[in-house]
Amino acid sequence: MKEELIENYGYLFEDELLEEMNEIGVIREVREGSVLIEIDDYIKSIPLLIDGAIKILREDGLGEELVLYYIEKGDTCAMTLSCCVGNAKSEIRAVAETDATLLMIPVEKMTAWMHKYKSWQEFIVQSYHSRLMEMLEAIDTIAFLKMDERLLKYLRDKAMVSHDDMLHVTHNEIAQDLHTSRVVVSRVLKKLEKESRIELFRNKIKVIDL
């Protein structure tokens, strides 16, 4: 596991910190689809993503959800960070988009390292920043983009995090992620297929050119 740590975080952190992470962190492997954080959960440890991708969702009242952004390896979850510091409940849900490997760091260590290691502090601040940027991007997408553009972005992101241009997803699942109806998704996808940008199959979508 030491190798994986170095591979993904070695260029960021000094050896001493990596050593501590290796000792204290607990590796957690999760399967695709498993829920890592539920809304209203209290967070007791910080996940650092070693491998795979995590999907971050916002949910309204009951059932209706919306994808905010994805987290890939080398990243951490900003929500977790703010929750630990403020000891607050999670406002979001985190679901494993693919099979994933996480390194879990206890909250106490996370705050202690903030003082002890400059590289850690920078990592946290930097991570906060990039998550905030992604949030802005998500807002722009919803507010200014039409459904066809939103869908394209969704497919692009999905293909990127799964490192595969054959996406295993149904029209219904996409509709839920984008908070729209299945019929609309089917129509737009059909249009994209006619433009030869994608190819449609049952339960699958092949990305040709985005």
Add this chain to the structure above:
DNA sequence: ACATTAAGTGATT
């Protein structure tokens, strides 16, 4: 063969 689930489509708001 039948039931279930995914996807396609016209019409309406």
Add this chain to the structure above:
DNA sequence: AATCACTTAATGT
């Protein structure tokens, strides 16, 4: 862009 109503196609038992 959403909803309804209906059809067609694929898959499971």
